Amino acid sequence: MAGGSVFECKEYLFKVLVIGELGVGKTSIIKRYVHQLFSQHYRATIGVDFALKVINWDSKTLVRLQLWDIAGQERFGNMTRVYYKEAVGAFVVFDVTRGSTFEAVSKWKHDLDSKVKLANGNPIPSVLLANKCDQKKDSSNNTALMDNFCKETGFLGWFETSAKDNINVDEAARFLVESILANDKGLPYEESNGERIKLDQETVAAESKSGCC
Amino acid sequence: MAAEELPSEFDVVILGTGLAESVVAAAFSRVGQRVLHLDRRSYYAANWASFTFNSLLTWIQQHHEEPQPEELHDWSSLLEEGEELIYLSNTDSTSVRNLQVFCFTSEEGEEAEAQSPDAPNTTEEVSAGDAVKETSETESADSKYEETNQKPEEEEEEEQASQTEGEEPEADQPTPTAAQSQSEPTKKKISYAQLVKEGRRFNIDLVSKLLYSRGSLVDLLIKSNVSRYAEFKNVTRILTYRHGQVEQVPCSRADVFASRQLSVVEKRKLMRYLTSCVEETEEQRAYNGRPYLEFLCDQQLGNNLQHFLLHSIAMVTEDTPTEEGLASTRHFLRCLGRYGNTPFLFPVYGLGEIPQCFCRMCAVFGGIYCLRHSVTCLLVEKETNRCKAVIDSRGQRISCSHFVVEDGFVGADRKRLATPTRFLSRAVLITDGSILPSNSDQQVSMITVPPVAAGCPTVKMVELCPSTMTCMPGTHLVHLTCQSVGSAFEDLSPVVTRMFRTPQSHDQEKNPSVLWCLYFNMADGSEVKGHDLPSNVFVTFGPDGALSHEHAVSQAELIFKKILPEEDFCPPAPNPEDIIYDGENTSTGGEEEQSLQTEE
Numbered sequence: 001m002a003g004g005s006v007f008e009c010k011e012y013l014f015k016v017l018v019i020g021e022l023g024v025g026k027t028s029i030i031k032r033y034v035h036q037l038f039s040q041h042y043r044a045t046i047g048v049d050f051a052l053k054v055i056n057w058d059s060k061t062l063v064r065l066q067l068w069d070i071a072g073q074e075r076f077g078n079m080t081r082v083y084y085k086e087a088v089g090a091f092v093v094f095d096v097t098r099g100s101t102f103e104a105v106s107k108w109k110h111d112l113d114s115k116v117k118l119a120n121g122n123p124i125p126s127v128l129l130a131n132k133c134d135q136k137k138d139s140s141n142n143t144a145l146m147d148n149f150c151k152e153t154g155f156l157g158w159f160e161t162s163a164k165d166n167i168n169v170d171e172a173a174r175f176l177v178e179s180i181l182a183n184d185k186g187l188p189y190e191e192s193n194g195e196r197i198k199l200d201q202e203t204v205a206a207e208s209k210s211g212c213c
Numbered sequence: 214m215a216a217e218e219l220p221s222e223f224d225v226v227i228l229g230t231g232l233a234e235s236v237v238a239a240a241f242s243r244v245g246q247r248v249l250h251l252d253r254r255s256y257y258a259a260n261w262a263s264f265t266f267n268s269l270l271t272w273i274q275q276h277h278e279e280p281q282p283e284e285l286h287d288w289s290s291l292l293e294e295g296e297e298l299i300y301l302s303n304t305d306s307t308s309v310r311n312l313q314v315f316c317f318t319s320e321e322g323e324e325a326e327a328q329s330p331d332a333p334n335t336t337e338e339v340s341a342g343d344a345v346k347e348t349s350e351t352e353s354a355d356s357k358y359e360e361t362n363q364k365p366e367e368e369e370e371e372e373q374a375s376q377t378e379g380e381e382p383e384a385d386q387p388t389p390t391a392a393q394s395q396s397e398p399t400k401k402k403i404s405y406a407q408l409v410k411e412g413r414r415f416n417i418d419l420v421s422k423l424l425y426s427r428g429s430l431v432d433l434l435i436k437s438n439v440s441r442y443a444e445f446k447n448v449t450r451i452l453t454y455r456h457g458q459v460e461q462v463p464c465s466r467a468d469v470f471a472s473r474q475l476s477v478v479e480k481r482k483l484m485r486y487l488t489s490c491v492e493e494t495e496e497q498r499a500y501n502g503r504p505y506l507e508f509l510c511d512q513q514l515g516n517n518l519q520h521f522l523l524h525s526i527a528m529v530t531e532d533t534p535t536e537e538g539l540a541s542t543r544h545f546l547r548c549l550g551r552y553g554n555t556p557f558l559f560p561v562y563g564l565g566e567i568p569q570c571f572c573r574m575c576a577v578f579g580g581i582y583c584l585r586h587s588v589t590c591l592l593v594e595k596e597t598n599r600c601k602a603v604i605d606s607r608g609q610r611i612s613c614s615h616f617v618v619e620d621g622f623v624g625a626d627r628k629r630l631a632t633p634t635r636f637l638s639r640a641v642l643i644t645d646g647s648i649l650p651s652n653s654d655q656q657v658s659m660i661t662v663p664p665v666a667a668g669c670p671t672v673k674m675v676e677l678c679p680s681t682m683t684c685m686p687g688t689h690l691v692h693l694t695c696q697s698v699g700s701a702f703e704d705l706s707p708v709v710t711r712m713f714r715t716p717q718s719h720d721q722e723k724n725p726s727v728l729w730c731l732y733f734n735m736a737d738g739s740e741v742k743g744h745d746l747p748s749n750v751f752v753t754f755g756p757d758g759a760l761s762h763e764h765a766v767s768q769a770e771l772i773f774k775k776i777l778p779e780e781d782f783c784p785p786a787p788n789p790e791d792i793i794y795d796g797e798n799t800s801t802g803g804e805e806e807q808s809l810q811t812e813e
Contacts, residue, residue, distance in 0.1 A: 048577065051789065071573065071580075080576070081257070082566065082570050117413065197444065197446065199440040
């Protein structure tokens, strides 16, 4: 851990959403990225809210990335606002072996843009992940098509990923974080929001006056 | 997102996503029960919902439309031997009524476009694009807007209002000098078009409540870790309305000492009273059953203090019995200082967040959510009088062991109506400033307004600032609530006219102007009514008029305890940062489960 440059180290906490159809590998990607694990066998995403990845971005920057998985409700597409609020980036995942999951991408993107915006009203940066590329049957090259699709749909870019073989997961995350950081620098954060209070167990224990994050 | 078929078996099916239902859902899901949580509406939180400005307009419009009588399907073909059907109500048109909307700001927005008062970093291009999109989404709501003014003379007044505004020089000429449009708050009124354009910055709650910092909802949020989904703001001051003036109520020790309205003698008396009333005394018991006001009178505190103690601290009426008045005073005092200078918290993004936080927790533990999806009828086993299954709005038979339903979905034929439903009167105002300006423009205020005339109700008012993320910069959002005597407009407009500037108010130059307001009545959920329903069907009731959330939380806990008396109610969910995934072997095959462990 590069804890040396305490004086100049800037810490960021970013909430990033991971969305897409059932079974496209959202949880696998998160697990691969956060825990360096891949497991073919899991059912649904029970009891997991988000996973945290701490990145020593550079000597002056520490990024804490909260990756929010969608929970049981995903199948019917009714996410609470709790899920979307204050997210600063998103991955939309589809499964290259199932065309229907790609068709749903625009719907997910539209849903995303309608439910969360940056403080300045712009859509949050999002990256498209073509997952399970290790299982891709045809080796046809759709790069141009995909680039065009991303442009039209408003994705920053796309990556062929495999949570199983650990392909491009880190790269995609790096690409998204770069863009989030660029946004963050461009926008003076709304400081007027003042102090917010978190209620948590520690607050109870300490009974401190306020436990702002 | 696919229109997939639902699983056909659950432990608990819950209809309605209000606070009580959502807490029930989280509680069951958390202890491993299979939960299906449905709502007929297209949004979460039922009558507890909060809306952006534009979605509120849509909601208003929906309530003006005649409810479409859905054709009643005959599902008797799905009946099995020894079963019968109970149909649920297919409209929820009864819980909200008397909607009236007034717009006191200019409707046209072309000039306003040039002079957006906030977001200097928003580029013109982007905002224009946004406006177009939002308008198209709510086109229907806007076009129906005129119809929402019910009485013709009010419509006239409204036009007058826009005209008078138009005559003001600063409203007419768009002269956006840099200084005007940025740091300095401009005098220019925010137009209706701006409200629509910045609509997403509003989160307008249908209910108006606060969280007592030591109330049961705060305790539950902390205990269950559902609190991780929410952030709060302190209510920064308690105000009251007296002799035509808004005054700050000193309630903490620091406030009392700092107060400039109180004399030294009053300060001493108030401190002595607040210290002494914490303990129950013989003297207090002697007043049991007699009005708290009488008790206060006999303490010889003087009119000032008496008013503060009765209306703002105990928040009771003049005829409330002493023991009740003292109990609420003590609760108020206990809640002071835990998080801030007042006993209250307000959730960032509005109260509508809270039910959704519980829904998220339910979903995280496997609960399935469908909006725009209802239950049309229950299948009841005649012999045992238990509900075995429900039939959803798509005609699917879903079996369940228990069914929880919001009162609004229960047909009138199943209700044992003793008295006509009571209502709450609500008003929501978007204003252009605080009711009591201070050196900070980010105050969150709780205001108690005693009856303005004999026979009028006591009004509770909450004023929210933009940092609560419930209104756009340059505005405040004001919620008024009281037990209804007449319609919401009849009950609350006299208070609005006195305390704010509207075309109806006179000599109120210094008061903040009302830009837009909505009045409506909502059924009072505190009236728990009996139902003729099977024993494993549980009915929940919507928001009540109290400031606290005790009613909803206690309903939820009661239902949970009835069904699962042995289980813990909302035990803490593991902290996501403590969860470690088991690296399973891929060879196990068969039934795969993701196993989770929590670190110490």
